Amino acid sequence: MKDTLETLQTNTLAAIRSATTAAELEEIRIRVLGRKGELTGILRGLGGLAPEERAAVGKISNEIKADIETALGAKKTDLDGAAIGAMLAEEWIDVSLAGPASSKRPERGHLHPISQIQYEIEDIFTSMGFEILDGPEVETEYNNFEALNIPDHHPARDMQDTFWTEDGNLLRTHTSAIQVRGMATHRPPFRVIGPGRVFRYESTDASHENTFYQIEGMMVDRNISVANLIYFMKILLKEIFRREVTIRLRPGYFPFVEPGFELDIHCLICGGDGCSVCKQSGWVELLPCGLVHPNVLRYGNIDPAEWSGFAFGLGLNRLVMMRYGINDIRHFLSGDLRFLYQF
Amino acid sequence: MWLSLNIIRDMVDLDGIAPEEIAARLTMATAEIDGIDAVNRHFETVVTAKIIDVMKHPNADKLTVCDLDAGKEKLTVVCGAPNHKKGDIVALATVGTKLSEEFTVTETKVRGVNSPGMLCSEKELGLSDDHSGIMIFPADTPIGVPLSRLYPDRVDVRLEIDNKSITHRPDLWCHAGFAREIAALFGRAFKHPVDLSIAKTFTNSEPLTVTIHAPEAAPRYCGLVVKNIRIEESPEWLKSRVSAIGMRPINNVVDVTNYVMAEIGEPMHAFDRKKLRGNEIIVRTATDGEPMKTLDEQEHTLTAHDVVIADAGGPIALAGVMGGGDSEIDDATTEIVLEAANFNPVNIRRTANRYGLRTEAAIRFEKSLDPEICPAAIVRCYELIKRLVPEAEAVTEIVDAYPRKHSENRIETSSAFIRKKLGQDIDDARITGILSSLGFGVRDSGGDLDITAPTYRSTKDVSIPDDIVEEVGRIFGYDNITPVPPMVPCAAPARNEFRLFERRLKTILSRDYGLTEVSNYSFVGEAPLAALDLDEGLELRLRNPLSQEQDRLRRSLVPNIVGNIAFNQRYSDAFRFFELGRVYIKKSRTDAELASEQTRITGCVYAKTPASPLFYDARTALTGLIGELRIRGVQLRPIDSGLPPYAHPGRSLEIVIEGKHAGLVFELHPAVRQRFDIAGQAALFDVSVDQLFAAKKLERSFTELRKYPDVPFELSLIADRFAYAEEICAIAAKSSREFVRDASVVSVYSGEQIPAGKKSVSVRVVFAAQDRTLAPEEIEKLQKGVIDALGKKGYALR
Numbered sequence A: 001m002k003d004t005l006e007t008l009q010t011n012t013l014a015a016i017r018s019a020t021t022a023a024e025l026e027e028i029r030i031r032v033l034g035r036k037g038e039l040t041g042i043l044r045g046l047g048g049l050a051p052e053e054r055a056a057v058g059k060i061s062n063e064i065k066a067d068i069e070t071a072l073g074a075k076k077t078d079l080d081g082a083a084i085g086a087m088l089a090e091e092w093i094d095v096s097l098a099g100p101a102s103s104k105r106p107e108r109g110h111l112h113p114i115s116q117i118q119y120e121i122e123d124i125f126t127s128m129g130f131e132i133l134d135g136p137e138v139e140t141e142y143n144n145f146e147a148l149n150i151p152d153h154h155p156a157r158d159m160q161d162t163f164w165t166e167d168g169n170l171l172r173t174h175t176s177a178i179q180v181r182g183m184a185t186h187r188p189p190f191r192v193i194g195p196g197r198v199f200r201y202e203s204t205d206a207s208h209e210n211t212f213y214q215i216e217g218m219m220v221d222r223n224i225s226v227a228n229l230i231y232f233m234k235i236l237l238k239e240i241f242r243r244e245v246t247i248r249l250r251p252g253y254f255p256f257v258e259p260g261f262e263l264d265i266h267c268l269i270c271g272g273d274g275c276s277v278c279k280q281s282g283w284v285e286l287l288p289c290g291l292v293h294p295n296v297l298r299y300g301n302i303d304p305a306e307w308s309g310f311a312f313g314l315g316l317n318r319l320v321m322m323r324y325g326i327n328d329i330r331h332f333l334s335g336d337l338r339f340l341y342q343f
Numbered sequence B: 001m002w003l004s005l006n007i008i009r010d011m012v013d014l015d016g017i018a019p020e021e022i023a024a025r026l027t028m029a030t031a032e033i034d035g036i037d038a039v040n041r042h043f044e045t046v047v048t049a050k051i052i053d054v055m056k057h058p059n060a061d062k063l064t065v066c067d068l069d070a071g072k073e074k075l076t077v078v079c080g081a082p083n084h085k086k087g088d089i090v091a092l093a094t095v096g097t098k099l100s101e102e103f104t105v106t107e108t109k110v111r112g113v114n115s116p117g118m119l120c121s122e123k124e125l126g127l128s129d130d131h132s133g134i135m136i137f138p139a140d141t142p143i144g145v146p147l148s149r150l151y152p153d154r155v156d157v158r159l160e161i162d163n164k165s166i167t168h169r170p171d172l173w174c175h176a177g178f179a180r181e182i183a184a185l186f187g188r189a190f191k192h193p194v195d196l197s198i199a200k201t202f203t204n205s206e207p208l209t210v211t212i213h214a215p216e217a218a219p220r221y222c223g224l225v226v227k228n229i230r231i232e233e234s235p236e237w238l239k240s241r242v243s244a245i246g247m248r249p250i251n252n253v254v255d256v257t258n259y260v261m262a263e264i265g266e267p268m269h270a271f272d273r274k275k276l277r278g279n280e281i282i283v284r285t286a287t288d289g290e291p292m293k294t295l296d297e298q299e300h301t302l303t304a305h306d307v308v309i310a311d312a313g314g315p316i317a318l319a320g321v322m323g324g325g326d327s328e329i330d331d332a333t334t335e336i337v338l339e340a341a342n343f344n345p346v347n348i349r350r351t352a353n354r355y356g357l358r359t360e361a362a363i364r365f366e367k368s369l370d371p372e373i374c375p376a377a378i379v380r381c382y383e384l385i386k387r388l389v390p391e392a393e394a395v396t397e398i399v400d401a402y403p404r405k406h407s408e409n410r411i412e413t414s415s416a417f418i419r420k421k422l423g424q425d426i427d428d429a430r431i432t433g434i435l436s437s438l439g440f441g442v443r444d445s446g447g448d449l450d451i452t453a454p455t456y457r458s459t460k461d462v463s464i465p466d467d468i469v470e471e472v473g474r475i476f477g478y479d480n481i482t483p484v485p486p487m488v489p490c491a492a493p494a495r496n497e498f499r500l501f502e503r504r505l506k507t508i509l510s511r512d513y514g515l516t517e518v519s520n521y522s523f524v525g526e527a528p529l530a531a532l533d534l535d536e537g538l539e540l541r542l543r544n545p546l547s548q549e550q551d552r553l554r555r556s557l558v559p560n561i562v563g564n565i566a567f568n569q570r571y572s573d574a575f576r577f578f579e580l581g582r583v584y585i586k587k588s589r590t591d592a593e594l595a596s597e598q599t600r601i602t603g604c605v606y607a608k609t610p611a612s613p614l615f616y617d618a619r620t621a622l623t624g625l626i627g628e629l630r631i632r633g634v635q636l637r638p639i640d641s642g643l644p645p646y647a648h649p650g651r652s653l654e655i656v657i658e659g660k661h662a663g664l665v666f667e668l669h670p671a672v673r674q675r676f677d678i679a680g681q682a683a684l685f686d687v688s689v690d691q692l693f694a695a696k697k698l699e700r701s702f703t704e705l706r707k708y709p710d711v712p713f714e715l716s717l718i719a720d721r722f723a724y725a726e727e728i729c730a731i732a733a734k735s736s737r738e739f740v741r742d743a744s745v746v747s748v749y750s751g752e753q754i755p756a757g758k759k760s761v762s763v764r765v766v767f768a769a770q771d772r773t774l775a776p777e778e779i780e781k782l783q784k785g786v787i788d789a790l791g792k793k794g795y796a797l798r
């Protein structure tokens, strides 16, 4: 019995060594280990043996079975690697050629809807004399909080749940951080915007994302007033929505502005009469804004006795969602082309 | 937070002002009102009626038909209750009464008998849980009177405040704060509900001392001992008010302390005096590991950052957050110690968060409450307790430990400054009037304003002239400000060339090469990196990731792009897209210096069954882009080693700009396709936008047109299958730098007549001279030169 087993082992391992395709290996596996295989047959026949002999043979059989399985697995890996190697050689092409294009001239591609609105808004601001600034997405705590008049332990830090990086920095929670960098490099008077990606430590659902886009804006000059801010916002929103919009300013608290406002617009769906979108109020909260807090100017080495300014933040995802009736903010970063082809 | 207009009405006259108007003005000037809610509005249309006669219902045994006298009218209704008789005075809900969201009383026929109204049980009216029969009033109750007159306390209108809109205003966490605002907005008088003179009746006949060991954490603590207390249910008015603002009535003392907090904003606590050990109240920080049980039966292990109220035996309250379980008042309580204190907001916030106890008290203390309100709160509490339990008696004076005196903020500004900041002409009198109505002290000397902010606005929210601008602006009404264009220099802004460059790239790829822009998260997780053999642990990690899939910042756009391919192949057999975005590179992950953020553009062409290698599509898009951007010094180098593990070594081309590696065009390695279950093929390019941007660009300049003819020369060569045709062209071009204008591949052929492992390459070489027509012998020499040069490199004519 033991001999039979060892012969089977020797022959099988030899067959595995000389196999050249995955199909051959599978054939060997079925022939030996399959339900009606040779080794399986031997194991079935153990019933007739004395108990001690049965145990001994059983042990050997299992060892042989394990050996064969290991050999099969190793050979399979080899063959797969060889197959990929063969494929790589087979697929070699002359990459120095311009080569034949596989298809006819493709359809026009689509820019991401956020890019589209961002460029549209950048152009509006550029036409009004605003310079476009950039800043890093991984920011220092100083630029994101402290220089914006949000000291340590300030409850406003809780309002913006923050992603922290292992190097002690953070993912910027608002594009206001770009404002801080702008003040470091620009002397008043100036008009700047800072568009970009921002991050919040927040579970995602249809109306919450951990990554979204804002445009921060700031105008600093000698006599900037609330009356100027209201005027400017009316003009800006008329350009963005391409029609007259009714706006109102309510008090709103943001540590980097004083006074601070929530700007509402008349609901674009019902025109202010009240509907389900505006929860019957007729108004939709659109953006925070205000006069730049003197502390923020001081952080930027700008003398608040001489200069004043206004600042505001526009959420681009919201704007796109309002414009196209998109009901789930998670579409933007889904990478789903069926979504992107619509814009 | 709910605001009861009944409570507000104690402090300001609301006659003639609709709740909607109050809500609208508050929203525009003070805080966001989330809703208006009429409490027990149905009490207006439920009236008392006398049963004149009760008859059996002709068609139903259990129903009766009642003739009613409802004062103004007589009517007959059907009733199913078992407990009424002729002569009873009952509650009649007239047609149109909305008893609940689901049920409005209408005129109906009940088993054939018309019933224009309904007799109600106490439960149906919302007065109690009693539903055993209809409500029957005492015999002397007037007839035809709406319930709103019988139960005036039960009828209320409440406003829901958006708490987020008042986080910066500690004074608004109570009714008094809002009443003050309403008074200022509508030009009415504000009357604070506390009469401090009541404190004169307190006698100092029993001992109580307060010691504050942690003055930074607890700037003030006021205590008062009140005896002869009886714990019982609160009266109707108090229960109604407490319920209207969303609190559950408990007993008279607890209801009063809660009420005072809602009314004037000071969180209160009452200890059972007999459960205290000794007569000294100690305010101190806890010791690490000190145990304490709070009112909610939770056991806590305190830390040295927590502040406790203690007696001789240990903590009796977690200061400003929750009382202790061992000193709680119960039905047998007869003596109490009232507490009104002030705590450091940072301590409170930390302690409340540490133990998950975001109580009404904690929420208020963490806003920086005014310590000046403490004695007033004690007095008000005592006054109300005395009203409910007349025998109650204060047996100490207010024991007041106040080591850190809070002062009023003084602000010097001018009405000219306020006008300038608002950009609106508001006269001096209006400015000082608004400030006075909000409780500010104003000394106006010719427009220079010396302003004293009230203590309740001095803890944090008003300290600089700009804060005064806001006070004036919001009460004046931002809607009343005339918009004015800013006077700023007329100047063209500096161009952000990098952003314009990004935009050009995106436009070229989408417009000319049909690639759609995707946007992926800046995050990546371990799994796709491992599947791409890229997991070298170099990515900057998040300290607080939301998930394992998003626990680090990407160093390459490729992993997410591969994910996009795997996803989109489910819906489409062929597509092409790109992403332009940032990657985050750190030399050392823990070094505090900010990551280097580099911008890359990564594109992809995918087809399930491509007719020819997709590599060439990706190459065409990228070289077309580089061409249109007029980038100088670009080399395209075939590359088969030193590649990232996801690139196919037989289908990769390196982009080199000014001698530096700038990117790669490649097809996905077959092993990667397998691991990501990608059916079909995908070719990518991945290039540094920073390098494209920084590269020198080809200037446009004019070259004199050639006047003499081009002489083309075509030849076919035998080459090794793995030879690069580009090299053949380069050799041909170098054979005469002066006269070869161009050398390009016409076709590549392998198959019949060509030996195995070889291919035939047809090349077209163009000769021309700038100053003459080439002579036949010159041409012959040039042709021979090309053939010899190729021959030397082993390329034989076919």
Ligand SMILES: [Zn+2]
Pocket: A267, A268, A269, A270, A271, A272, A273, A274, A275, A276, A277, A278, A279, A280, A282, A283
């Ligand atoms: Zn609407």
